[in-house]
Amino acid sequence: MKKSKEIKLITFDLDDTLWDNMPIITRAEIDTRKYIEERVGKIEWGDLNDFLNLREELIKEDPSIAWDISKLRKEIFRKKLAYVKPQSLRDKIVEEAFTIFINKRHEIQLFDGVENALSELSNKYILGVLTNGNADVYRFDFGKYFKFSISSLEAKNSKPNRAHFDKALEEVENIAFDEIIHIGDHQINDILFASKLGIESLWFNKNNVDWEQEFEKPYEFNSWELLPKIIESRYE
Numbered sequence: 001m002k003k004s005k006e007i008k009l010i011t012f013d014l015d016d017t018l019w020d021n022m023p024i025i026t027r028a029e030i031d032t033r034k035y036i037e038e039r040v041g042k043i044e045w046g047d048l049n050d051f052l053n054l055r056e057e058l059i060k061e062d063p064s065i066a067w068d069i070s071k072l073r074k075e076i077f078r079k080k081l082a083y084v085k086p087q088s089l090r091d092k093i094v095e096e097a098f099t100i101f102i103n104k105r106h107e108i109q110l111f112d113g114v115e116n117a118l119s120e121l122s123n124k125y126i127l128g129v130l131t132n133g134n135a136d137v138y139r140f141d142f143g144k145y146f147k148f149s150i151s152s153l154e155a156k157n158s159k160p161n162r163a164h165f166d167k168a169l170e171e172v173e174n175i176a177f178d179e180i181i182h183i184g185d186h187q188i189n190d191i192l193f194a195s196k197l198g199i200e201s202l203w204f205n206k207n208n209v210d211w212e213q214e215f216e217k218p219y220e221f222n223s224w225e226l227l228p229k230i231i232e233s234r235y236e
């Protein structure tokens with residue numbers, strides 16, 4: 001499907017698109033909890049349901065927690081450490097724990113071919129990041145390929161809502177939705193996100209999973225090594 005307009009901007013999801021996220025977050029979580037427990041003793045962290053309930057409770061108290069996932073994490077620590085006195089000690093542990101988490105969270109390993117693809121594509125297109133997560137690409141050398149990076153914190157909203165794209169339009173002069181391709185792994189947060197605005201997308205389907213949505217599946221790829229050629233053949 002050739003576009004009538006020329007593609008000018010390619011936006012990328014980060015987690016599970018540029019790197020495998022689960023092992024990183026798991027490790028970051030384990031190390032952070034270990035640090036906290038070394039300071040205050042055993043903590044009942046609860047399961048996913050407890051987490052979701054706690055999240056909902058926190059969002060009621062402070063709606064910004066819905067999109068500020070760093071604040072969410074800190075507030076969860078604060079709740080779990082509610083009994084720690086004085087409050088200054090609790091705050092100190094929370095801040096230190098978060099620092100450990102966010103550092104570990106950046107111990108990523110790019111999928112094969114990512115760096116090359118970004119380098120090649122950045123010669124022809126403006127590249128940007130649209131993420132719901134709190135990884136900062138500018139901590140890495142490959143951050144130099146991106147003109148902008150918009151997280152939920154900046155968008156004050158989460159994909160698949162359109163706020164990230166509205167912010168992206170502010171970053172690039174004279175750009176229209178049909179001059180953008182969005183690339184991501186998530187069927188809803190990336191593909192529905194783009195398709196709701198008529199934005200072209202490419203689905204990174206590394207594990208060759210089934211398409212489960214009612215709307216049309218976009219072109220998919222499972223290796224970053226193929227991406228520059230795919231873009232060339234489809235859009236140039």
Ligand SMILES: [Mg+2]
Pocket residue numbers: 013014015016017184185186
């Ligand atoms: Mg993702």
